[in-house]
Amino acid sequence: MGKNVVIIGTHWGDEGKGKMVDLLTEKADAVVRFQGGHNAGHTLVVAGKKTVLHLIPSGILHEQVTCIIGNGVVVSLSDLFKEIDELEATGVNIRDRLLVSQGCPLILPHHIALDKAREKKVRNNQKIGTTGRGIGPAYEDKVARRGLRIADLFDEQKFKTHLEEIMDYHNFVLEKFFNTKKIDFNETLAASLGYADQVKPMVTDVVSELTRLRKSEANILFEGAQGSLLDIDHGTYPYVTSSNTTAGAIASGCGVGPMYLDYILGITKAYTTRVGSGPFPTELFDSTASHLSKKGDEFGATTGRPRRCGWFDVHTLKRVISINSISGLCITKLDVLDELDTVSLCVNYEDKDADCPTPIYEELPGWQESTSGAKSLKELPKNARAYLERIESACEVNIDFISTGPERLDTIVLNNPYD
Ligand code: GDP
Ligand code: IMO
Ligand code: MG
Numbered sequence: 001m002g003k004n005v006v007i008i009g010t011h012w013g014d015e016g017k018g019k020m021v022d023l024l025t026e027k028a029d030a031v032v033r034f035q036g037g038h039n040a041g042h043t044l045v046v047a048g049k050k051t052v053l054h055l056i057p058s059g060i061l062h063e064q065v066t067c068i069i070g071n072g073v074v075v076s077l078s079d080l081f082k083e084i085d086e087l088e089a090t091g092v093n094i095r096d097r098l099l100v101s102q103g104c105p106l107i108l109p110h111h112i113a114l115d116k117a118r119e120k121k122v123r124n125n126q127k128i129g130t131t132g133r134g135i136g137p138a139y140e141d142k143v144a145r146r147g148l149r150i151a152d153l154f155d156e157q158k159f160k161t162h163l164e165e166i167m168d169y170h171n172f173v174l175e176k177f178f179n180t181k182k183i184d185f186n187e188t189l190a191a192s193l194g195y196a197d198q199v200k201p202m203v204t205d206v207v208s209e210l211t212r213l214r215k216s217e218a219n220i221l222f223e224g225a226q227g228s229l230l231d232i233d234h235g236t237y238p239y240v241t242s243s244n245t246t247a248g249a250i251a252s253g254c255g256v257g258p259m260y261l262d263y264i265l266g267i268t269k270a271y272t273t274r275v276g277s278g279p280f281p282t283e284l285f286d287s288t289a290s291h292l293s294k295k296g297d298e299f300g301a302t303t304g305r306p307r308r309c310g311w312f313d314v315h316t317l318k319r320v321i322s323i324n325s326i327s328g329l330c331i332t333k334l335d336v337l338d339e340l341d342t343v344s345l346c347v348n349y350e351d352k353d354a355d356c357p358t359p360i361y362e363e364l365p366g367w368q369e370s371t372s373g374a375k376s377l378k379e380l381p382k383n384a385r386a387y388l389e390r391i392e393s394a395c396e397v398n399i400d401f402i403s404t405g406p407e408r409l410d411t412i413v414l415n416n417p418y419d
Contacts, residue, residue, distance in 0.1 A: 009227030016332030018042025031059030034253030036225030041301025071103030072253020129276030239278025
């Protein structure tokens with residue numbers, strides 16, 4: 001029997017999903033993105049070589065695998081082909097094993113302009129701190145039922161008429177409301193249609209392809225982007241992204257029904273980070289924060305912005321486990337905590353209804369020994385194991401993987417769902 005395994009970020013993104021997708025792809029036949037867009041930045045390190053992926057699924061470095069972009073992903077074709085070209089230049093073969101759904105909404109230049117103009121206009125404390133990739137406005141057009149999709153590229157006349165209508169509307173907003181420059185229609189039309197021939201061979205009915213793969217007993221890996229607390233419904237609204245980032249999005253984002261999922265792996269950093277604005281109850285502002293930021297190299301893989309750092313939040317994780325029906329956890333970046341005297345876990349909040357509640361911590365002793373690159377549980381110091389066991393007992397979910405370095409093989413595998 002093939003298995004359908006899901007990778008989901010449990011907090012505000014950048015938990016190390018890319019590394020774990022790359023690792024699990026060893027046993028997968030297909031890797032599927034089902035939401036988000038090139039706001040994602042997923043880092044893989046294989047034999048010292050770093051690759052950062054934004055739209056292309058993180059299984060691409062394994063030659064046997066088919067990579068699939070489902071209808072729930074918003075696609076900027078210029079960024080997709082930039083990423084393809086860059087990867088091809090490093091010798092990775094892509095075009096004959098990347099499939100893209102005809103239903104993907106297009107991110108167009110006016111979406112990017114609107115995203116940036118909105119962030120510029122609002123008062124500082126209302127800024128979301130978006131990645132500026134046009135994600136929000138593209139999803140807005142989708143739910144407003146006026147967006148253009150990849151399939152529309154193949155009827156030039158219809159595309160032109162529809163684009164003109166929609167750009168009239170958005171350019172009006174850009175000029176009159178945001179007092180900013182409008183986007184040129186003819187340039188947008190030519191650039192968009194210019195990608196039609198390139199993308200056509202990859203365009204596939206992803207629902208049929210995934211059904212075929214499932215029936216042929218293939219192992220399929222679903223790659224979540226962002227994190228559960230950035231989910232448009234369950235996250236820290238309005239400081240969220242514009243898609244559902246939780247496991248429920250798989251059914252709508254690529255057409256694989258919920259009963260077909262076999263295992264959901266929650267990727268959780270051994271501490272917490274957040275990039276962009278919004279509440280972060282366990283955020284630290286002291287020397288521990290700067291230590292985590294420096295040792296963890298906490299700078300956004302997409303925008304290079306510094307990530308805010310804080311303690312592990314078990315209390316929120318328990319809710320996230322429920323929302324996603326998480327089967328097992330992967331704790332990443334354990335090595336970043338190695339030098340600390342003590343480590344803290346947020347086990348509850350004092351004032352649950354506050355915008356940014358006050359955490360109640362449990363303090364545990366640190367281990368002050370290197371865990372970097374550990375590949376088995378017995379290599380871990382006693383206190384590091386106690387920290388992980390406390391997370392397990394508080395969450396009532398097993399830790400199935402522990403990541404101890406950025407390299408693919410710097411991983412302790414306790415239970416691989418594909419075995
Ligand atoms: P993603 O968005 O969830 O895929 O995560 P990112 O790639 O944005 O950020 C995770 C960062 O942590 C990347 O730079 C990874 O190379 C790095 N990383 C992943 N796992 C580990 C680990 O166990 N230890 C250390 N030190 N770095 C890690
Ligand atoms: P990966 O997949 C971390 C954050 C932005 C901002 C908010 C909305 O690498 O984990 P958007 O551009 O989506 O409208 O921005 O969401 N954000 C991420 N933070 N990792 C990501 O992706 C993110 N994608 C979006 O910083 O706060
Ligand atoms: Mg990232």
